[in-house]
Amino acid sequence: MSTTDDRDRHGHRDASPGPLAHRVPDLGALELLLAVARLGSLGGAARELGITQPAASSRIRSMERQLGVALVDRSPRGSRLTDAGALVTDWARRIVEAAEAFDAGAQALRDRRDSRLRVAASMTIAEYLLPGWLLALRADRPDTAVSLLAGNSAAVAERLLAGEADVGFVEGLTVPAGLDSAVIAHDRLIVVAAPSHAWARRRRPLTAEELAATPLVLREEGSGTRQVLDAALGGLARPLIELSSTTAVKAAAVGGAGPAVLSELAVGEELGMRRLVRIPVQGVALARDLRAVWPTGHRPAGPARDLLSLTRS
Template sequence: MPLSHRVPDLSSLEMLLAVARLGSLGKAAGEAGISQPAASARIRVMETQIGAGLLERSPNGSRLTAAGALVAGWAARVLEAAEALDAGIEVLRGEREDRLRVAAGQTVAECLLPGWLVGLRAERPDTFVSLSADNSRAVAEKVLRGEVDLGFVESATVPPGLDAAVVARDELVVVAAPQHAWARRSRVRPAELAAARLVLREPGSGARQVLAGVLAPYGGLAGPLLELSSSTAVKAAAVCGAGPAVLSRLVVEEELRARRLVAVDIAGVDLGRALRAVWPTGHRPRGPARDLLSTARRAARADPGRPARALRVGTRPDATPSR
């Protein structure tokens, strides 16, 4: 049940104990860093709440009445419990500061977060980070349920209930094996891409959502040739010649350089996208989540005109955050 209105606040109880210990309302006020009239007013409010006089005032100082002595005894136990509560909260806060739960879309998790986490570790070497990689829909759901402290999504939109900040720019690219007919063409029309059966990620992935939005004016996506649950699997299928695929350039940059895959130019279509950090609306990231967000945004500002570049484990981001 709720506390009675007769229960004084902790600062008033502390003042009463200070008067009992020091024998002077003025000295108790000085110890608390407030004026004597303010301290006297605090005691009067408490006396009104309790319905009994607590202090006997005289030119030589102040001492507790019999009722005041009783209240002081109870107050000491209350303040002891409050100090234990405060200490426990501090421990919990310290534990939260020492761990960070992150969920990210697979492109961010595999290509960008390793570098960002290196920067975070330089700043917070004792912070334990747990990372789960999933599609953007699942990441958003984890953030909304409070299962993670910070999420990174690759979708075209942000679900209701989440605030977001752009941390990188990315580019989707249509790729095919060198022996595929599209690899020998200078350009493919958007309607052809919409009608083609592609190797795609599962529904809920950011890349698939962005692609579906871009191709909506051309009839939308046809049924997939293969539907796979990871970018690595989609890439492997494309390399083996299963069919064209649409993936982040970050994911396929090595295969493009080695000519295991060929980028297919799609006429008049912009496949750029924003990569975003997300958190519950109205709850700005704090502690290590705030510092990781800062690291990601600093890396983006270091090269704002270009799509994000993959940062491998063991490398450092373009800029390390300062505190």
């Protein structure tokens, strides 16, 4: 009959079976032992650490069972360390001091992370939503320096994957490869034109086919607006003008260069003042999701996490 124990191939018993975490008391137990040594009282140590005396007694007994030695002698006059307890206390002090240094270093890393926030956002979000979110974030985190990198959805993905941004916001139909996402808002694209344009006097809606066949003032390829419009229409005519920002497209449309397709978020003021006219379109849906994005497996933390919370409030 054979037996299995903790001996190695030379017949010597293994001095360290199993993971270290299973054999070494946790920091809370070691801090309790140090408090008992300093105060000479289990009850006093319990009060200092904010736990009950029965809980403190249970923790000491558990540590004694784990180590296989008695650590504390209890008597009506108080609690004193055994010889083994005094030796373990010396070791515990070094472990706790190392843990304190570890905690201080981790806090320094968090402070450095929290001192700045790098945001990459596609143009519509950068121009019409982010300013309000960043003002609210500043109220909560006045010491965090924020930098904003604005570009199209493809550029946002590139920034995040290159480690040049902590969180991003995009408007496209799909999530770029290598990124995780969460929907934070919904948006709708609308067709607009100057009041002088012939479409402003139409009595019936445009058809999807008419819109697809008409040269428009458009955002550049790679923008979320262009992606949504192209997918919804199954293709577009050659652009009348191709511009790299929502503001530039809007200005061209207001100036009478031609009709444009823009976010509802971007043209509220112009529609209200009749500088632009909304052109109805039938047979095409131009709704889209606005998403926060970040590198896969790296959920935003610190200021980036707080910013995400503000987008949903």
